Amino acid sequence: MIQVELSIDEFAYDVRSLIQAFYPDKKLVFIDSDYMLNNNMLKEDIELKISVKYMEHFIGLSFFKNGVPILENSVEVVYDIKNTNSFMGKLNLTMEQRKIYKNELKRLLYNMLSEVTGQLLPWGTLTGIRPTKIPMKMLEEHCKESDIKKHMSEEYLCSKEKADLCVNIAKKEYDILNKIDYENGYSIYIGIPFCPTTCLYCSFTSYSIDKYEDQVEDYLKALFMEIEDISSRVHNKKLITVYLGGGTPTTLNADQLERVLVKIKTSFPMEHVRELTVEAGRPDSITIDKLKVLKEQGVTRISINPQTMNQKTLDVIGRKHTVDQIIEAFHMARQTGHDNINMDLIIGLPGENYEDVSYTLNEIDKLKPDSLTVHTLAIKRAARLNTNKEQYMEMTPTDTIKMFTLTSEYAMNAGYKPYYLYRQKNMADNLENIGYSKEGKEGIYNILIMEEKHTIIALGAGASSKFVSQDGDLIERSENVKSVKDYIERVNEMMERKHLLIERNFS
CATH class of the missing domain: 3.80.30.20 (tm_1862 like domain)
Structure with a gap:
């Protein structure tokens, strides 16, 4: 079992999807601070615990094995637009800020999961159904093919093979839809x-x-x-x-x-x-x-x-x-x-x-x-x-x-x-x-x-x-x-x- 503890209830779906990509056969349990006390969970049931701490410009992750910390890391989240704040247990972010925050979280989580498991995922942090929507949108904005592939690699940690495939399919779709x-x-x-x-x-x-x-x-x-x-x-x-x-x-x-x-x-x-x-x-x-x-x-x-x-x-x-x-x-x-x-x-x-x-x-x-x-x-x-x-x-x-x-x-x-x-x-x-x-x-x-x-x-x-x-x-x-x-x-x-x-x- 993998236990995931979030400091506030944000981005749980994204965290779950990425962890399951690395551990497809493991049961995931998301908890709050009272969960272990109320449910009498035994420590030996937990193979890995991941703690996620959210603050207004900060994300911190800690990995524990058998109750012992094995990996910790954090990242500062920088926005073009300021004045974000945490309000009543929620991150008070604009839609664009949420996207930036989510991608920073997923990159940090991906790199740490990769270090713990020794795995690299061909699609990087992308866990959604429609990865071609990203290059399609950039093609519609007349971005260069090289810039799109770079974006797929740097923003989502996609392998070169999948970035090339994704962009080539988006180009084909773009040409067909334009007619x-x-x-x-x-x-x-x-x-x-x-x-x-x-x-x-x-x-x-x-x-x-x-x-x-x-x-x-x-x-x-x-x-x-x-x-x-x-x-x-x-x-x-x-x-x-x-x-x-x-x-x-x-x-x-x-x-x-x-x-x-x-x-x-x-x-x-x-x-x-x-x-x-x-x-x-x-x-x-x-x-x-x-x-x-x-x-x-x-x-x-x-x-x-x-x-x-x-x-x-x-x-x-x-x-x-x-x-x-x-x-x-x-x-x-x-x-x-x-x-x-x-x-x-x-x-x-x-x-x-x-x-x-x-x-x-x-x-x-x-x-x-x-x-x-x-x-x-x-x-x-x-x-x-x-x-x-x-x-x-x-x-x-x-x-x-x-x-x-x-x-x-x-x-x-x-x-x-x-x-x-x-x-x-x-x-x-x-x-x-x-x-x-x-x-x-x-x-x-x-x-x-x-x-x-x-x-x-x-x-x-x-x-x-x-x-x-x-x-x-x-x-x-x-x-x-x-x-x-x-x-x-x-x-x-x-x-x-x-x-x-x-x-x-x-x-």
């Missing part, structure tokens, strides 16, 4: 929360189609109500991208899938749409009839997601399909005219090693998808891989970094270039997820959602809307309930949640 009128537009996400089975690592909103088949029509009826309601309120902005995800949209039968697409096209203005994506992620949900429907209804991009091409791993993670079905589904998609196909892979799956990933890449190379998204396994709290983790302890991969490097080298050699990047909590070896694509086959929706450049209105069970203000400084969220039953019964409430936000952002 799109995204500032005067919005995107739509449609959630279809059904899957053939739930994968071992999955924490998304998904329900077995076998168990919920009798609720699909009621779900579509509620979804169509939400589509009609929202589409009637957004006429004065351009729809830029549409994304059908889940779950797995292609668990719907061909008729249902066609009705969903027709409903979208007849409800929303489609003349400015740059991309219409459907996740056909599970090969066991794909048929020739469904692929024809997607093509006939103007779908421009689909995903067929194997995650791995090793049958033993597919069986472990709960994918009830074969490698042959992946290959067959891909060939059917090409035969029906789909010319922008993405495939997802996951690095760090239970029991996989370097040779398994190499085999997967060799098999993927035979198919030649138009884009490739490489995920590093992130074990979410609700996933079965976490709740039943004792069953898979002996299957934990040990060479994730080597596997990830292999995918990067493959992508470069095969003519794919990285175009978007994001990170998640609890990712193996503190790595990232990267989208690679052939030129002109980038997923525009992926860039828009990662860079939070405009409003994405999400419809359906478990869908999360993000309303971005005109100046981009304010992001407001609206969550739909996850349960299919609750969504069907409460769809009017889901619509009403969005009305005020639409009025505020689409006026």
Whole structure:
């Protein structure tokens, strides 16, 4: 156990995230001055104690092992604007001052954690989901590439490799977005929360189609109500991208899938749409009839997601399909005219090693998808891989970094270039997820959602809307309930949640 004591309740999230990056398997306990007395905590339960002392222009950190101080350091925090003070147990700082203070704290904490553990993190102090937002903002301010990389290195202690990657992806995104009128537009996400089975690592909103088949029509009826309601309120902005995800949209039968697409096209203005994506992620949900429907209804991009091409791993993670079905589904998609196909892979799956990933890449190379998204396994709290983790302890991969490097080298050699990047909590070896694509086959929706450049209105069970203000400084969220039953019964409430936000952002 690691115990963290803060002198006042500030920056706890940032401190927790950075410590967990160094100690991903350790329990963290944050305490106040009375915690040990009230909870009778035994000293031998604490492997490491970190004490954080905040003052108006000062941060002090102390590390203790077995009650004995092993490391102490401090830093003075200097602002351009003066007159900060500590008030009623809080740091009374402006937004800009809080940023300066937080970054000083994280650099100090990082350097001390690095000294204690002997580790360096490739992303330095960055623990957030969207590291490319930093260079993107600097590109928009017309900063030089060399200055951006220097900033990533000095301000956030990023490695040269990650700083280069981050800046190169931001440049690619910047070039793509400059060709799109995204500032005067919005995107739509449609959630279809059904899957053939739930994968071992999955924490998304998904329900077995076998168990919920009798609720699909009621779900579509509620979804169509939400589509009609929202589409009637957004006429004065351009729809830029549409994304059908889940779950797995292609668990719907061909008729249902066609009705969903027709409903979208007849409800929303489609003349400015740059991309219409459907996740056909599970090969066991794909048929020739469904692929024809997607093509006939103007779908421009689909995903067929194997995650791995090793049958033993597919069986472990709960994918009830074969490698042959992946290959067959891909060939059917090409035969029906789909010319922008993405495939997802996951690095760090239970029991996989370097040779398994190499085999997967060799098999993927035979198919030649138009884009490739490489995920590093992130074990979410609700996933079965976490709740039943004792069953898979002996299957934990040990060479994730080597596997990830292999995918990067493959992508470069095969003519794919990285175009978007994001990170998640609890990712193996503190790595990232990267989208690679052939030129002109980038997923525009992926860039828009990662860079939070405009409003994405999400419809359906478990869908999360993000309303971005005109100046981009304010992001407001609206969550739909996850349960299919609750969504069907409460769809009017889901619509009403969005009305005020639409009025505020689409006026």
